Amino acid sequence: MSATPYDQQIEDLLKLYRTQREEAAETRRRINETTATATAPRQAVKVTVSAQGEVTAVEFPTAAYRRMAAKEFADVLLTTIQQARAQAFEEAGAVVSAQLPPGVAVADLLQGRLDPDAILPVDPEMPDHVRDYLDHGFRAGSHG
Template sequence: MSTPFDEEIEELRATYQSQLAQIGDLQRRMREVTGTATAKSGAMKVTVGPQGEVTALEFPTGAYRRMTPKELADMVMSTIQEARAKATAALTEIMAPHLPEGLDAEHLVRGTANVGELFPQEPAMPEGVREYVEQGRIARHVGEGPKITHK
């Protein structure tokens, strides 16, 4: 048995499937993000993944052998920080076009965004659907069949 909402439900399903495919592509692109930095001296190169984890560390020259432990540690840390900043920038660029207005992609990537403020307490839906969900009946208008009304 069909309901008055079959067409709308099918449209919602199609929209959902399309959005799900887009999210899958977005997640794939995010997993592939890397950030690479080379120390100013050229003594090391580091690559990090999307979460800032070090995935490669190279010392293309023997220059590190002439460094004090503190100089070496400072070089390693600053180069990793630079690579992480590049990965964060790449993630931000990928995510920004897909976020709701008012949500800063960089804050989201860094975990400092308050996303709870962006979402309503109740999901948006046509008034007829809301009435049906809440009261189990369909809005009827004089002289018309079942109709979904939008706010």
């Protein structure tokens, strides 16, 4: 079987596709590693949040929280969590801002609900004759 003029183009397209899948997986990894930390006034509480918005750490750098009324402390804690979450989403959004294809929601990506296979499946959709060509090569009489 001899090579056709399209063989190199097809190989180049498949190589590009594989590269895009690898980049998508790397982007997902970077997002999953993204965290942000916010500290309340008077260092009453320090909160770390993942890119998915999950609280991963709560610290009390000083004893300032002990002098707060329960309602005040609850408000400070919630505000600090919201600040950390907003910062984590912003940082994760910066990771993907230029790489998202149309129709992909950043929120789904940031919440960890988007699988790279949803954007770039292992076996891309293509017409049957193209799939047949990739699987078996050009065969006389098979076109048309």
